[in-house]
Amino acid sequence: MTLALGCIADDYTGASDLANTLTRAGLRTVQTIGVPADDLNLPEVDAVVVSLKSRSIEAGLAVSRSRAAEKWLRGRGASHVLFKICSTFDSTDAGNIGPVMDALRADCGEAVVLVTPAFPETGRTVYQGNLFVGAVPLNESPLKDHPLNPMHDSNLVRVLARQSKTQIGLVDLATLARGAEAVHARLAELSGKGIGAAIIDAVFDRDLETIGLVAAEHRLSVGASGIGLGLARALVSTGKVKSATTSSDHRAAVGGQVACLAGSCSQATLQQIANAERVMPVLRLDPDRILTGANETQRALDWAKERLAQGPVLIASSATPADVAALQARHGRDAAGHAIEQTMADIAESLVKAGVRRLIVAGGETSGAVVDRLKIPGFLVGVEIAAGVPVLRAVGAEKAGMLLALKSGNFGGAQFFSDAIGLMR
Ligand SMILES: Nc1ncnc2c1ncn2[C@@H]1O[C@H](COP(=O)(O)OP(=O)(O)OP(=O)(O)O)[C@@H](O)[C@H]1O
Numbered sequence: 001m002t003l004a005l006g007c008i009a010d011d012y013t014g015a016s017d018l019a020n021t022l023t024r025a026g027l028r029t030v031q032t033i034g035v036p037a038d039d040l041n042l043p044e045v046d047a048v049v050v051s052l053k054s055r056s057i058e059a060g061l062a063v064s065r066s067r068a069a070e071k072w073l074r075g076r077g078a079s080h081v082l083f084k085i086c087s088t089f090d091s092t093d094a095g096n097i098g099p100v101m102d103a104l105r106a107d108c109g110e111a112v113v114l115v116t117p118a119f120p121e122t123g124r125t126v127y128q129g130n131l132f133v134g135a136v137p138l139n140e141s142p143l144k145d146h147p148l149n150p151m152h153d154s155n156l157v158r159v160l161a162r163q164s165k166t167q168i169g170l171v172d173l174a175t176l177a178r179g180a181e182a183v184h185a186r187l188a189e190l191s192g193k194g195i196g197a198a199i200i201d202a203v204f205d206r207d208l209e210t211i212g213l214v215a216a217e218h219r220l221s222v223g224a225s226g227i228g229l230g231l232a233r234a235l236v237s238t239g240k241v242k243s244a245t246t247s248s249d250h251r252a253a254v255g256g257q258v259a260c261l262a263g264s265c266s267q268a269t270l271q272q273i274a275n276a277e278r279v280m281p282v283l284r285l286d287p288d289r290i291l292t293g294a295n296e297t298q299r300a301l302d303w304a305k306e307r308l309a310q311g312p313v314l315i316a317s318s319a320t321p322a323d324v325a326a327l328q329a330r331h332g333r334d335a336a337g338h339a340i341e342q343t344m345a346d347i348a349e350s351l352v353k354a355g356v357r358r359l360i361v362a363g364g365e366t367s368g369a370v371v372d373r374l375k376i377p378g379f380l381v382g383v384e385i386a387a388g389v390p391v392l393r394a395v396g397a398e399k400a401g402m403l404l405a406l407k408s409g410n411f412g413g414a415q416f417f418s419d420a421i422g423l424m425r
């Protein structure tokens with residue numbers, strides 16, 4: 001297998017978002033969980049997205065895991081590696097975007113790394129280096145209340161400069177509008193000044209196509225699904241990849257019981273849970289009981305087992321920003337996040353043992369904990385449920401025959417859970 005594109009994603013929902021985008025743009029793509037074991041039987045593909053759970057871990061670990069993934073991808077012929085980060089640039093001042101970018105840049109000898117989280121299809125645009133979420137700057141969006149990495153600065157040149165050892169420049173929209181040659185020239189100018197990475201504005205998909213053409217001539221880029229779209233279109237338009245048809249998934253239906261788990265506390269997920277309550281039973285976990293050692297897992301399982309035979313169920317730990325802040329004040333942010341993620345993983349494991357074959361998980365960290373516990377080594381991409389959220393078919397002997405959907409916290413329409421169930425057969 002010779003890869004046209006190698007990707008490293010810093011969380012599992014982000015990886016499935018990117019795998020979805022690449023697939024829709026004509027690249028045969030597989031999503032792996034971590035660096036694949038040698039005996040994992042991967043299909044012939046143009047792109048591999050290696051999913052890591054490295055967004056919120058200690059920076060040194062994020063670097064070493066990303067480096068191992070890069071080595072594997074380059075070893076399979078990937079001349080370009082995209083480090084997939086969140087379209088809302090989720091990170092702290094300590095990282096992990098900057099440290100991982102610096103390490104991958106040093107490994108491949110890239111002069112200036114192109115960086116953009118723009119993903120216009122989901123309302124993420126970048127102008128003068130400032131990230132907008134819909135109509136508002138990042139720091140005014142619901143991301144200001146994120147449970148793990150609240151975002152308080154919309155200026156990405158500043159944000160990345162706080163995390164990276166190199167200086168950060170800007171390629172603005174006016175330069176981009178003049179085309180690929182103008183971008184190349186600007187990057188050469190920045191490189192001449194010793195600047196090692198540049199935030200690139202992008203507002204429309206056509207901007208991402210220009211960025212993709214430039215990026216495809218580099219060794220490394222950093223961004224969200226939008227730059228993935230640009231790279232995929234560039235690979236197809238320059239004839240490096242023959243576009244594959246993205247027909248719907250005609251493989252056998254999986255059937256079996258359906259469960260949804262929500263650990264995301266985003267505004268979008270809270271609304272989706274409220275809407276799901278009208279069409280399926282919803283159990284709200286008590287996070288304080290989880291943190292104080294009460295057996296919430298057993299309570300959830302007893303509750304679910306009484307209902308699963310009648311139809312889908314949803315189990316949620318999700319809470320409002322005020323409740324999340326209060327819980328974190330009582331127990332600490334990391335301890336609260338970790339304990340709830342592990343409870344979700346316990347519940348998922350038992351539900352699958354009890355016969356659940358179709359599982360929908362909301363939240364990147366939550367999805368990471370669940371997929372790790374289920375020991376699923378990779379996914380093939382099926383139909384799109386919502387922008388950035390595909391149906392995933394598990395690969396690998398043990399859990400083959402399961403369908404999952406891993407929803408990024410902020411993605412999906414108001415009826416996301418019913419939409420997903422309707423498409424997961
Ligand atoms: N009631 C709660 N109080 C405090 N923390 C919670 C609560 N419920 C869930 N959490 C934690 O909040 C974090 C949510 O992160 P997660 O990545 O799963 O969702 P998200 O950030 O909305 O999604 P994404 O990363 O895809 O945007 C997890 O660590 C989860 O365990």
Ligand SMILES: O=C(O)[C@@H](O)C(=O)CO
Pocket residue numbers: 011013014015017018085086087088224225364388408409
């Ligand atoms: O880019 C995004 O917003 C998502 O794919 C994601 O990474 C959220 O966790």
